[in-house]
Amino acid sequence: MPETQNVYEIPIGPIHPALKEPIRLTFRVEGERIRGVDVRTGFAHRGIEFMGMKRNLIQTLYLSERICGICSISHPIAITLAVERAAGIEVPPRAQYLRVIYSELERIHSHLLWAGVAAHELGFDTLLHLTWKVREQVLDILEELSGNRIDYAIPIYGGVRRDIVPAQVPKVEAMVRYYRGLLDELLDAFLRDPSVEARTRNVGILTAEEADSLCAVGPTARASGLPKDVRQDRPYLVYGELGVKAITPRDYGLEPRGDVYDKAVVRLLEVGQSLDLIETCLVEMPDGEITSFPKIPALLAHLKKAEGEGLGWHEAPRGEVIHYIRLEAGVEEPVVWKVKAPTYSNVMSWVPMFRDQEVADIPIIAASIDPCICCMDRVHVVRDGSEATVQMEELLRLSREKTDRVTRRLSPVPRHGGWA
Amino acid sequence: MTADQVRRALTAAVPGLQPELRPRKVGVRAPVEVPELWAEVPREGLVAAVAALKAAGPLHISIISGRDVGEEIELLYHLAAGYGTPGGEVMVTLRVTVPKSDPTVPSICGILPGAETTEREKIEFLGVNFTGIPSTAHVFLPDGFPGHPWRKDDPETAKLVNRLVEWEGKDA
Amino acid sequence: MILKTLFSQLLTKPATNRFPAKYMPKSVLGFLGRVKEGKATLVPPVPVPPRFRGKIAYDREKCIGCQLCIRVCPARVIEFLPEVKKIRMHVARCTFCAQCVDACPVDALAESPDFLLSDTDRSSAALTVE
Amino acid sequence: MSALHLVWQAAAVLVGGGLLGLVYKGFDRKLAARMQARIGPPLRQPFLDVGKLLVKESVVPKDAVGWLFRAMPFLAVIASFTVLLYLPWGPFPAVLRSGGDAILVLYLLAVPAVAMALGGFASGSPLATVGAQREIVMLMSYEFPLAVAVVGVVWRLATLGGGPAFSLGAIAAAPLWAQVGPLGVIGLAILAACLLIVTPAELSKIPFDIPEAETEIAGGLMVEYSGTYLALFYLADAAKTIAMAALVVTLFAPYGIAGLLGLSGAGAQAVDLVFHLVKIFVVMFAAVTTVRVAMARLKIDQVARGFWLQITAVAVAGLVLLVLDRMVVG
DSSP: OOOOTTEEEEEEOSSOTTOSSOOEEEEEEETTEEEEEEEEOOTTOOBHHHHHTTSOHHHHHHHHHTTOSTTTTHHHHHHHHHHHHHHTOOOOHHHHHHHHHHHHHHHHHHHHHHHHHHHHHTTOHHHHHHHHHHHHHHHHHHHHHHSOSSSOOOEETTEESOOOOGGGHHHHHHHHHHHHHHHHHHHHHHHSOHHHHHHHTTSSOOOHHHHHHTTOOHHHHHHTTOOOOHHHHSOOTTHHHHTOOOOOGGGGTOOOOOSHHHHHHHHHHHHHHHHHHHHHHHHHOOOSOSBSOOSHHHHHHHHHHOOEEEEEEEEETTEEEEEEEEEOTTOSSOSEEEEEOHHHHHGGGHHHHHTTOBGGGHHHHHHHTOOOHHHHOOBOOOOOSGGGOOOHHHHHHHHHHHHHHHHHHHOSSOOOSSOO | OOHHHHHHHHHHHSTTOOOEEOOEEEOSSSOEEEOEEEEEOOHHHHHHHHHHHHHHSOEEEEEEEEEEETTEEEEEEEEEETTTSTTOOEEEEEEEEEETTSOEEEOOTTTOGGGHHHHHHHHHHHOOEEETOSOOOOSSSOTTOOSOTTOTTOHHHHHHHHHHHHHHHHHO | OHHHHHHHHHHSOOSOOOOSOSSOOSOHHHHHHHHHHTSSOOOOOOOOOTTOOOSEEEOTTTOOOOOHHHHHOTTOOEEEETTTTEEEEEGGGOOOOOHHHHHOTTOOEEEOSOOOOOOSOTTSGGGEEO | OOHHHHHHHHHHHHHHHHHHHHHHHHHHHHHHHHHTTOOOOOTTHHHHHHHHHHHSOOOOOTTSOHHHHHHHHHHHHHHHHHHHHHSOBTTBOOTTTTTOOHHHHHHHHHHHHHHHHHHHHHTTOHHHHHHHHHHHHHHHHHHHHHHHHHHHHHHHHHHTTOSSTTOHHHHHHSOSTTTSOHHHHHHHHHHHHHHHHHHHHHTTOTTSOTTTOHHHHTTGGGTTOOHHHHHHHHHHHHHHHHHHHHHHHHHHOOOOSHHHHTOOHHHHHHHHHHHHHHHHHHHHIIIIIHHHHHOOOOOHHHHHHIIIIIIHHHHHHHHHHHHHHHHHHO
């Protein structure tokens, strides 16, 4: 079809209610049909890799945790694996199981979070509230085990920082039972609801060939029918022994189409898979040390004299996370630290997914890869004065003036200062 | 796919290539060895090496990492050969070194369209040129951003860092 | 079905814990002041688990001024006081990873369950641990 | 009836309708929240919202067609409040009963939607433009089943000789259910169901809140509106909610309970008025609140297809049944 004057541009972002994080998508739209999309990112670039290369490895570990609040176990696991590889550190067996338990707990909470967000993008707020209500259980368990609801600060080079004590095991088991009982209800609410199906079936299709050539990872690739799961393909920790199998819509008796519905299927089934893994780990976990460096000074000394390079990978809830690190003897900071978050691989998949879809589908398609923009963007840029950027002080002054104006109009009595 | 197959594919494609096998022991009860291959590739041989890997099985690019080593720029292509085969994936890292005077590398987007994001990122951050890349538009940095942040001799980045340090000092 | 869930939720108590008060007070700080004076009651927050990582507690007597905590702190929370060889912590910057607690060789630092840390002044006494 | 009396009645209906609309909005939000296991805003929240909007600055975008942008909220409010004057209120007949009939009500109900669409086009924002296009498509989709349902009922009544054709007052005075045969009852039930499905569409509520679609087009039509203008649209929506629910009640359940309770005089009128309001509330709760918490937002093409094909077909079937009933019963 020739481009007519009916084609106009709709900007989505960097600030938009459909986007939980800043990214700019410019759509060329004809009526309600999308003809083209331009993706611009970088609005949340903080320069984390750069900052990491200015800090010692222990500080970098916590920085990596803050690449993303949702994948806050995935990035630390990938970086610890990379550093352990580079510095030749062994991880005690129990610690390996503990890392698996924590990452599967995170997968549950991340997938439930996604389910809620997806429902919200569809205008189905009830499901959002429902899933986020049940998500509290796993957050409570994470809080119970790690002491924090997010940013758990659990992995450390050579092991983990906190053990699961016997008194906590029944609580974790209770949580597993809770979700087992609930999973059917969730599947019912998402996959057998006619209005959800109407909005997600055959929307945002990513074919298996496209997923393969665009190097999609995680549930985005698996929904297209590619059984790609780092836990099964390239084993690490104890995943090789746990018999993880990549979940595709076939496990739900569906032929994969790669649409949003399939992505929901994969994510919800993975919640069940994570429950299985947690249960198995709790049973199989051997006793013993949880770290090979109980004393921090010894760890710091070992890392300082380590020399080498290493890769660490992990299947985060959203897909493959990979960290490359290079250490040099006598330097506490990593010489090179490169992070790849899943969204980095998946962002290219948006282009075929958006093609010829409707404007109404934009939010759910954008959300279907479970984008984590802050994972992907990592450089902070300060722009001074150029391109009519308003400085923060100026913005503050303007908004205060306006509040004053409005309150003066509201009440004849002048307002007292302060926020109380 | 086994490490041996990958190694044969690589050496057949680029004569003189010497892939180094770095296996890692994984697991607790019945440990297995997960192979990793690292190889130095001249930039002329890069496309041939990636094409050979692609011909040998499903191929995935994780990321290209890079660093500034004085007069040269080192690029590491982290690829996963045999992607999607249970227990049969081999992590391949190809190391390409280019001089700063001519930082040009052939693009592998023709073989792996998914490499575009990471190649574009290298254009922004390291000032590497990729021949044959579909688009060179910025992905992360604003258009017209001065300099390349990962180059150690980049005066613009140095200024930026100084400004950030000053700004952070205010915060403390 | 979803309708069943909806109507059962209509008849049960909402999931929200009404912390700190059942209804939004005119002034939160004023309300907290009245709570302190015993004139108002606080709706208690959801209790924290036993090993919760809250504000770091500091035992000044035990501290030997080794500065190990400063070396591992990712957020530059801790300031060294060279005259007395002790530390000062600016909790406003803290990320609650408790790495300093792990690093401390003499157990001068500990995790406290205190998480009600909001304040209008980032250098107030409540947010400075000495 | 004196002119003063008329003015007094009109004022009571308008003020009462507006207040009632906001109260129902409060109930709607509270009940929806409780269904979602939330606490929800206090019942007076809609009043606070309107109050706050009224004191806020009303921004008119630079690219907007200023006069059109400013005029449309007023048009929406006037039209939706005028509907209230043409509807009977339980025991009380409509204030302007002599001036208009069901057809006029249908037209007036369409006006706020058109006003919102024009306002959206006038605001000069691409998001509002998309929203306005969607509003127009929505209007065209649900208008036909709505017309079939309303016209079907009033036509059947006219054939029974129940009073002037298309008069809502006549319908309220003589409920149809008892006057038609079994075919007619089925037909009426079908039309009632259609009208209940059209109700959330008419009010732009989930699953039909497509023109506003907060997550898709950031509020769509309303995206550039602020301050007083937004408050006016809010009030128009509140009045329209009441009007639509009252229309459903008037057409299909115009019964009072005073007779059953053996009351008469002012007491009966009061009881019936309250009962009427309760019925309005029930319709709103069933057709708006419950539906909007139990469904996802549909897409505009799905809605258009659904209304043009399925719902229209069903409504026409109901109409045909009524026609057959007329042939049988007379």
